[in-house]
Amino acid sequence: MPDYLPHTEADIATMLAFLGLSDVDELFSAVPQALRLAGGLDLADGEPEPDVLAHMGALAGANRAAGLVCFAGAGAYDHEVPAVVRALSGRSEFVTAYTPYQPEVAQGVLQAVFEYQTMVARLSGLPVANASLYDGASALVEAVNLGTAASGRQTVWVSSGVHPHWRACLRTFSGGSGHRIVEVPLVDGSSAWPQVPVPSGEGEAPGVVVVAYPNYLGCLEDLAVVRRIADAHRATMVVAADPVAAGLLRSPAEWGADVVVGEGQAFGMPLSFGGPYLGLFSCTLAQVRRLPGRLVGETVDVEGRRAYVTTLRAREQDIRREKATSNVCTNQTLMAVTAAIQLGWLGTLGLAEVALRCARGTRYLRDAALGISGITPLTGDTPVVREMALRTAVPARTVIDRMAAEGFLAGVALEDLTGAGGDGSADADAAAHGLLVTVTERRTLDEINAYLAALDKAVRP
Amino acid sequence: MPDYLPHTEADIATMLAFLGLSDVDELFSAVPQALRLAGGLDLADGEPEPDVLAHMGALAGANRAAGLVCFAGAGAYDHEVPAVVRALSGRSEFVTAYTPYQPEVAQGVLQAVFEYQTMVARLSGLPVANASLYDGASALVEAVNLGTAASGRQTVWVSSGVHPHWRACLRTFSGGSGHRIVEVPLVDGSSAWPQVPVPSGEGEAPGVVVVAYPNYLGCLEDLAVVRRIADAHRATMVVAADPVAAGLLRSPAEWGADVVVGEGQAFGMPLSFGGPYLGLFSCTLAQVRRLPGRLVGETVDVEGRRAYVTTLRAREQDIRREKATSNVCTNQTLMAVTAAIQLGWLGTLGLAEVALRCARGTRYLRDAALGISGITPLTGDTPVVREMALRTAVPARTVIDRMAAEGFLAGVALEDLTGAGGDGSADADAAAHGLLVTVTERRTLDEINAYLAALDKAVRP
Amino acid sequence: MGRAEEPTLFELSEPGRHSWQLRTTGVPAWSADELVPDAHRRREPVPLAEVSERDLVAHFTRLSHRQFSVDLGAYPLGSCTMKYNPKVCDTVASLPGLTDVHPAAPARMSQGWLSLLVELEEALCAVTGMAAATFQPAAGAAGELTGLLLMRAYHDARDDRRRRVIIPDSAHGTNPASVRIAGYEVTTVPSDGRGCVDMAALRSVLDRDVAGIMLTNPNTLGLFEDGIEEIAAAVHGVGGLLYYDGANLNAILGVVRPGDMGFDIVHLNLHKTFATPHGGGGPGAGPVAVAEHLVDFLPGPRPVRLVHGAQERAASNGTGATAYGWAMPPRSIGRVHSWHGNALVLARALAYIRVHGGDGLRRVSERAVLNANWLRVRLSSVYDVPFDRPCMHEVVLAAFTLRRRYGVRALDVAKRLLEEGFHAPTVYFPLVVDEALMVEPTETESLQTLEALADAFERIAAEASEPAGVEAAHAAPRTTPVGRVDEARAARMLVPTFDARAHVGMQGDREQ
């Protein structure tokens, strides 16, 4: 009977006697007899830890992708996570604490999150960042909620350069919020804003305009245009920014963003089949009372010592209840702490270096790949920083299968991205032959060259 | 230039200026010019951590033994080490502290070692245990030093059932101490004490008698006989005891041991190619002032609170210097802490269960193996608890090579053990065909049966 | 240790220090201006901290010494189920075969993960009595919202527009907030004198505009809603659905299942019931399990066991073994997560479930309930017990007598407990109880720990009858890394980042 329960038979007897009960079952006397589960759960009996570890190890061993050299990205990146970050973020004080409701014994988490908020704010250029949201998609959904509340308008113009899964989430949640999501097509890698029909009235005018920077195909959008559209409609400008690319690019705030969201996985979180990741969220001071999720602020204790505490609590669901503008309670605090540690490790120059190395590898691979017959660009000449979309002569899924045999996760098939969420925005042929390829700072020249050689073979009919 | 140095160029300039120096080289002005190393160290330049990790990973990958199911023992055992023990013993407060010279900030290590000492004392049945020695061999050497000092006699009778490497160490250090080591042969797995020539005078009479329990071939020696010999000569009786087998066996103290030593690797330390391991040492109260190494004792602080401190420090080398009876300073504290955690995890019943399971697996394998033609017993009917010596029709090294191809580390060739240390005590044929096989609680019936099937093939000429 | 103020990383920073080390790649070293068009190129690097690895380690290690956690002691925080989190699950969550898998890797290359998810889904269905589950929701609140969208999709599919969702007044704040964000209106029903849903009040608000009801059972007062069959019949009677907030599932594992109680939708908090650690506020995992009639609406794509046939043979690469793939439910509400949910949290939960098995999970609930009742009885003479009858896995005490008599509030009791080395219970929740102290010991605390906790509770109450004790209660905590924190000032002079300190005129350091 493996478990983690401390009760000895004697303890149980003593405790039952104290309660005046003769049997453990009597503890459940409030549960109507008819509802009680007869015969126990339909689950196998417990197994000792080593057996379970063996089982989980076998499952882990069945993931062939784990052994492949990773050129896949699309919002989840294979970046360096050093031992020091794993060691510190794994400290049990951080791992096994709850939300810092008692600040006197939670200064560790609170200060780490305060530092995280500062770093996220510096990345985006905006003055306020929250303590995290679930992931990039949820951060975007919350940003749209904030924007519609701020503008009082339900129409949301979303560039199709925003990650297809994030857009899928937006659509899902619009089922509740009633937001009208208008997706703006990409043409040659850039949002074709002029293709959106001119709003016929206040109801159709966008309350929020959303763009990705770089977009999910790796292209740099013209954010000045987006700012002008937002200004024209007094809409909130939301930028979904890649926080690693931020090491090379002008900050979204410089471009005039009101809200900046992003996926923070790149800062210390392994790929992990998609989670736990980290939703980055920052905004202007004017919006702080609409900020979703938790916010840590600096203050003092009774003796005047510096102290940290979650603040502007009145916004949160446990206090505002049905008037709350966000329902988030548990977020991704440990990931925020991890990101703070990873960004502390990278520092000013390390982040810039990572971004630069990504761009270099991407350039190198792209230049060489486009020399392969059977590979053409999918996004024309639009600048590419960190991720690139290629058109493969054979279907991208086939390329990925073939390249796996050579030891590579070749990238992400556009079809899988746009199809999975029920998107359909990209045209079918482009999707089937579109391959999204990523090069991070971890990829060596040898790996890239071997990749190119394998690609050359893989795209042959 | 990867390193862990915090100095910025500005820091260095400021500091040099403060010292009135113009160049870092001037810091070394005391070093005669002629001696200075011209051209730097003959080592490659530094490499960043990920490169180093890749190199170390490649080395690790070149150890085929790591992937084999382990039936080798001979003093180093493949026991369960649960995640919880690794997590706790890996806490950086334990890992990155020094010897607890400042008890006010070292209660963590001190108390953990105090608990370790208590556990070791309970295992041996003796009242005092030290804070650890390097390994089983060093514990034995120190025990012999203690015993000769106590008896005032330099002759040491050592059963050849003591691990060959430990005996080799005894011989090495006798080169300094001048001890006369007399090795008592094993006959059919047991020490043949009567074969030792009767001492012709006080000089030849043993001051120390050493026996292993069980001995390195897995056999249980008659300790009552050893106690009688020790009594007859007023010698110190030293028992090298397997602390896991202690879960099933009468304690050495019950048999009358004066000093009990052992190898503590089984308590939470991975095999690790032989180290770091843990030397267990315990003795009677009468000998406490001769105890080698550190000893933690309980006391109180100025406010009367319970506190722990290293005690009887006057014994130690830093105080007694050339009058010290042991030179040990750094020991294996982290391993002692690990053992305390592992023994806390096992608890009273867990240790008994591990010992029992080892004995069961050993019995099962031995019974079945002796049914294989080409396998005969090497130690007759002598009881076997945890380790067994078999005679293989083909040389044991050949068996091990063949079994590796089937996924097993089949055991340890006696020849490797007795030869490596330059022993020569076992007769050559027995050594060449002797295979020491171990079954721990981690070996499943399936593994054992597969092993037996492979063995059946491997011993064919 | 842990009591000294720790400067921020930014104050430890010195330009030119570094920790980072990156792989040597050999990729051509183009400069930024060769790679990024001028208009887009950042001019100055993002200013972060610049510290050595040594200082990074010291900083975060010292911060960790200013943080309480389950691993340091009892954490009886009601509703949060702060049980011990087995270390083996950390090992599971760091298996390279799990951590190194890209979420967009084709199913053929991630069979282990898919199989893990399907196995966990089956286990959660067994525990809840439901038909299928989604793992996308990243926490309980996300599960609630997902569940409410499922509710909406279900009614929509029947062309049945409904506007209201019923919530008891004892509900957790996420429930009404989720209802609102799902586009529904909240209708609150009061609790009756026994701490359960007031049946008459419920009936009075039930009509065909009610999309459903959200309940947790046991409820947030720690009491089992013994009228659940009646509630279910009534809600189903008007065509509404029953939503189960799984926060309190820890009380009833193997005893009674939400599905058997009549619930249609259940969210689970894996970070509560299944011991995945809370991480200082996350990550969690809030899978939603549903009854048969809602399966088609689940978010997708979902991991599925492939039926034997062509698809399977393809996925298993001709080996013939049972294989797994992805499927989009036919009437799916769509995605609710960037990928597949907090996968590593899910892996932890499966390991926990396998160690316990069906028998062990039932023991978990038995002991959780035993512990809570022991505390209830033990403390009922010194604290108010607003609803003094057998509770489930938590007990709601109250300090209204202490407050009335001595001016010692629930908050003071909480802060005094911090001094005693325990975490505080949840205070001022549920809202229906004045000066609430919501105590959830969990099953992993031993009788000795419960005794020590009860002793501390009693000591605090006893001290309150003396002036010095009252003063001590108001001054508490004094042995913690900081004393009581000025929350009002934090909101008034908002300093959400280190850079904002300048605006409100804070000093780099307090006076020496």
Place this chain on the structure above:
Amino acid sequence: MGRAEEPTLFELSEPGRHSWQLRTTGVPAWSADELVPDAHRRREPVPLAEVSERDLVAHFTRLSHRQFSVDLGAYPLGSCTMKYNPKVCDTVASLPGLTDVHPAAPARMSQGWLSLLVELEEALCAVTGMAAATFQPAAGAAGELTGLLLMRAYHDARDDRRRRVIIPDSAHGTNPASVRIAGYEVTTVPSDGRGCVDMAALRSVLDRDVAGIMLTNPNTLGLFEDGIEEIAAAVHGVGGLLYYDGANLNAILGVVRPGDMGFDIVHLNLHKTFATPHGGGGPGAGPVAVAEHLVDFLPGPRPVRLVHGAQERAASNGTGATAYGWAMPPRSIGRVHSWHGNALVLARALAYIRVHGGDGLRRVSERAVLNANWLRVRLSSVYDVPFDRPCMHEVVLAAFTLRRRYGVRALDVAKRLLEEGFHAPTVYFPLVVDEALMVEPTETESLQTLEALADAFERIAAEASEPAGVEAAHAAPRTTPVGRVDEARAARMLVPTFDARAHVGMQGDREQ
């Protein structure tokens, strides 16, 4: 946190609790009496603690909060080189390919380990200027003893019996103790006014009975023995050998090598110079490197690169790659370890060396020496500096003026520093300095940390001139987990185990 007394594991124990979980094996369940003969069979299980995993974790986590460490702050413990220990080395030391290798695995199956050891040996030889090394010694003192046995074997082989080994009076206690245990007599030579070996005194004790001299350079006063060439010539002149105690190698990496100074035998403390953590007192690793004329005497078997030929082809399994094996030196002194030394510590050291490389190791020493000198100059106005000239990687200060004027001793200064969040320096060592405070900042501390440390040192000295300050110094430390500990009582009423408490009448708990 960290200040509350922690009961022992035995006090937390309750019969019937458990943590252990073992693999399901299916092996037949014979009972103990079927397996163990009656005479040998234990009747009662060994009484250990019986606790739940939860309590085990809480106990040791709480203990860890009562422990200072490098990761928590500066640890300027002279002679011990408490530098930052890179976390990447923890990863290296937990690679399954390294941890899961049995030490008796045949060479063919442990090529990675053998190759690692050979690479490390070559690196250590490059650093020390020696010809070969053994890794068996588990710590510095074990290295000393091994080195002295090598010395003895060398002379013995020449039939040259010598009885004495010379040691300076500033030497570490392990040196004379090792000499004694190696069967030699100690001859102590005094330091001269400059803190170096008194050459005249040395010459006066040198004769053909001298087996050798043990020195560390820089010596334990942190000073470089600039007469080392003369010393070497003199000792070699009488046929003696020079033994280098590597404790202070951190000062001279890439600057000067023991071999070039004339040393014949060197032990290294990898746990000092090469950042392998000290583990609260171990494990360490004390490899011994020797000059060419001593190689044949090294302990064995030794890992070696196989010469190309039959042996190699066999070991490399026909792949033709360079392969490694074991070799016994022809005149080996024998084994000094159960197996091959503290292997995982060696792996850590190699990783550290590779990250730094030749260039980085030199920087290590430069910065270590820079830091020590900065502290020396900064503190020379408030503390005594007995030998006030440029030091190497550590500086010996003294508190004799403080003691004479105010009665504040080195010990008081140390205890006050603990209150300030620093570890104390080494006190009362080396013995030749009265009220010694031996400060070794190491190269991983930043200028800011040095400044804070110096400020604390200065504050303590300044306070000593006021009565309250003196009192505070004597009462220190008061913010640590416990206050000053009664060491005399510990020795007088010896309680070496929990069970011994009963004999001296200690209570299970102090009065509440």
